[in-house]
Amino acid sequence: MNLFEQAFTSTLKTSIAGEVEIRLTNNRRAMISVKRTPGMMFVRVARYFALADRDVTEGLVAYINNEIKKPPPCVMRFAESHRSPDTLIKQEKRRANPKGKVYNLKEITDDLDRSCFNGELKAVIGWRNSRVVKGLRFKTRRVTLGFYDGSLDLIMINSVLDNRLVPIEYLRLVVYHEMLHKYLGVKTSPTGRRMAHTPEFRRLERSFEGFGDLIKWEKRNLHKLLSG
Numbered sequence: 001m002n003l004f005e006q007a008f009t010s011t012l013k014t015s016i017a018g019e020v021e022i023r024l025t026n027n028r029r030a031m032i033s034v035k036r037t038p039g040m041m042f043v044r045v046a047r048y049f050a051l052a053d054r055d056v057t058e059g060l061v062a063y064i065n066n067e068i069k070k071p072p073p074c075v076m077r078f079a080e081s082h083r084s085p086d087t088l089i090k091q092e093k094r095r096a097n098p099k100g101k102v103y104n105l106k107e108i109t110d111d112l113d114r115s116c117f118n119g120e121l122k123a124v125i126g127w128r129n130s131r132v133v134k135g136l137r138f139k140t141r142r143v144t145l146g147f148y149d150g151s152l153d154l155i156m157i158n159s160v161l162d163n164r165l166v167p168i169e170y171l172r173l174v175v176y177h178e179m180l181h182k183y184l185g186v187k188t189s190p191t192g193r194r195m196a197h198t199p200e201f202r203r204l205e206r207s208f209e210g211f212g213d214l215i216k217w218e219k220r221n222l223h224k225l226l227s228g
């Protein structure tokens with residue numbers, strides 16, 4: 001499960017009354033099914049809903065909680081537009097908004113692309129509202145701050161970083177980290193384990209100018225931003 005799928009699942013679990021088991025499916029035709037048994041509810045819901053906004057998620061929850069008999073129109077429209085993977089990819093890329101209140105991610109990405117990737121990486125990037133990842137435990141902080149979705153070929157950066165208290169150099173490091181994921185791709189070990197942070201990845205990451213100081217800044221400050 002990727003970051004958004006985890007967040008979505010935990011949002012559903014906390015919003016649905018009673019015990020529930022949630023399974024995300026790749027089925028693009030059946031968007032949702034709910035089976036109620038005494039003491040336990042089984043919900044199967046299409047994976048693309050992990051990218052839904054709050055209205056759509058709330059509509060789904062109301063439907064699952066039996067407050068309404070049919071999923072509301074916003075849910076139907078969302079499902080309609082996500083039945084084809086191509087539509088999903090185009091829509092997500094269009095929706096990705098790089099212009100924040102403080103920082104413009106496109107400027108940062110273009111600049112890093114020129115200076116580190118010969119201008120050839122051409123990453124698409126956008127801010128992602130931190131609401132989406134609330135409720136997740138911030139286990140590995142880097143995963144939460146930024147995320148490269150290979151299936152969408154899209155970098156998403158947690159909007160908690162769109163903050164004057166975050167030095168632009170630090171934000172550049174987070175963006176660079178995600179650009180490296182696009183650049184190197186995700187290798188799979190012979191046992192099928194995803195190997196995202198390979199030794200080569202770590203070497204390239206450490207080569208970022210000021211890396212040591214930025215990591216020190218992160219250790220001192222980041223928890224305040226994330227808990228705020």
Ligand SMILES: [Zn+2]
Nearest residue numbers: 142177181196
């Ligand atoms: Zn990473």
